[in-house]
Amino acid sequence: MDATPQEFDRVLSSMCTRPHPAAARAAERFLADNPGDPATYPDVATLEERAVATLGDVTGLDDPAGYVASGGTEANLQAVRAARDRAASGDPTVVAPTSVHFSFQKAADVLGVDLHLVPVDDDHRADTDALAAAIDDDTALVVAVAGTTEFGRVDPIPEVGSIAREAGARFHVDAAWGGFHLPFTDHAWHFGHASLDTLTIDPHKVGRAPIPAGGFLARDEATLDALAVETPYLETTSQATLTGTRSGAGVAGAAAALDEQWPDAYEENHERAAANAVHLAEQLTDRGYDVVAPELPLVAFSLSDAEFDAARDAGWRLSRTGSGEARVVCMPHVTRAMLDAFLDTLDAARVGASG
Template sequence: MRAEPQDFGRVLSSMCTTPHPAAREAAEQFLATNPGDPDTYQAVADLEAEAISQLAEITGLVNPRGYVASGGTEANIQAVRAARNLAATPEPNVVVPDSGHFSFQKAAGVLNVELRTAPTTDEYRVDLDAVSALADEDTVLIVGVAGTTEYGRVDPLGELSRIARDVDALFHVDAAWGGFVLPFTDYEWRFDQVPIDTMTIDPHKMGQASVPAGGFLTSSSDILDALAIDTPYLESTDQATLTGTRSGAGVASAVAAMDALWPEGYREQYDQSMRNAEWLADAFTERGFDAVSPTLPLLAVDLPDGLFAGLREQGWRISRTSAGELRIVCMPHVTREQLSAFMTDLDALRARPRTNS
């Protein structure tokens, strides 16, 4: 095979990053193991238990339960699936902010659950009054996002949890991207700060594990039991995961990354990423562009179509928010030098003489 993996030097909008060296090495060692059959592959099963214990420490979860999923999509689907399976209503619905990840649309379609979408406010956080109006006796799950994928915002999780309790629904927090930066902020998002039933947190994003390595956590054995099915031909007798066979690479790399980086390495990473996001916001503002002030290391900027297209032609891997802004995520691989080069290319494009069409 002559193909080479893409270099991350101009990747500015991805929520994946280059894995930590220890995570890369661990992933290669455990490629052929299958945590989906834990009684056969005991070593990787022990590592998965360690991964859940480490994620529990990060998220403030006592008596942790869960598993290493393929990513946020699987974990979010599992949260919806558990809520549906535990509910008594034949017409279940789930209330999600419109800033929620598109995986909830997949979950609703796969699981035949009604998806109700609540708008966000001018601050890009979910509108609590809208959530209250949408939730009813058939609501089985309410979702809050801790680090939205477009603006890096954290929903008012405590208030959302109270709304969920008022209608006897479960409360799920999607911290897939935010889970490894929020520990170093003042936000209340942990299990020991907010009544939370399930959570998504992905080591393969800011956690610097290799792909795929997501996390599904719950505070209740009943929730995990609601996901379990019998596995008669395996040594283990049941399975709560959505996928069957899973590579142990994600499990091992998640443990290796957290061993190497929690907590001080992640703290240093967060500080650097936030400094980069704030520097970039100032650089755009100085040039007269409207930038959404970053509260986590993610920036959205109102950038004209021509400049966006020109930057793409220069090889920059960038994307847009649903509202059309340029979206840049200051992941661990994103350096100040990269951002400076990006702004240099932007300045050169702006300086080009315009031609009449």
């Protein structure tokens, strides 16, 4: 095979990163195990229980229900599915800010529910008045985001949770990317801060687990019971996950990544990433770019098409938001030296354009 895995030395826009070495070793050991049949594969099932328990520590939930999913898309779909199946309305809907991940559009399409997207405020966070106004008797689920994909914003989670509870709707928080940064900030975002029913948090992002390793957590086992189907031809006779056969590598890698890094290494990573984001934002501002001040370690800024193309031509993996800003995600592999080299590329592009 002549294909080559992506190197990360110029990857700036991805929310994936190099897995922790201990996680990579664990993943290789459990390549053939299937957590989808825990009675047949009890050792990897034990690792999954351990991973879910630690994710409960991260997200402020004692004795969580949940599992290691394929990623945030699956976890978000499962939250919508659980809300749909437990809804009192015969025509359940989902209300969310426009900043939600595109996986909710997939979930609405696959599950046959209407997704009502409402505007965000001037700082790219959920507008609580707009959310409240969009909710009606058919609303089965209200969604908020703790670390948006485009701008790294944290919605006012307790306030949105109160709105959902008053309406009798379930409440889901997507913390797929932000979940491993937020414990080391002063944001109120997790099960202990608000009346969340379900939450998404992905070990294969900032958690440095190998792909695939998302996380779906629920406040109570009844949520998983509502998702379960019978599996009479397996040793395990029911299954609440969306996929059947699942990755033993993802589960084992997630457990190892959490064991090795929670909480100290994750805190160190957050502090380093936050400092890098501030550094980049300041350097870009000094150069005259319009910068969206970072809340979590993600920097969005204005960038001309010529400079964007020059950066891409120089090998930088860079993307734009839906409204056109370039975005840099300060993942664990992103170093200060990388960011300074990226700034050098932009400086050269500007000189070339003016000369």
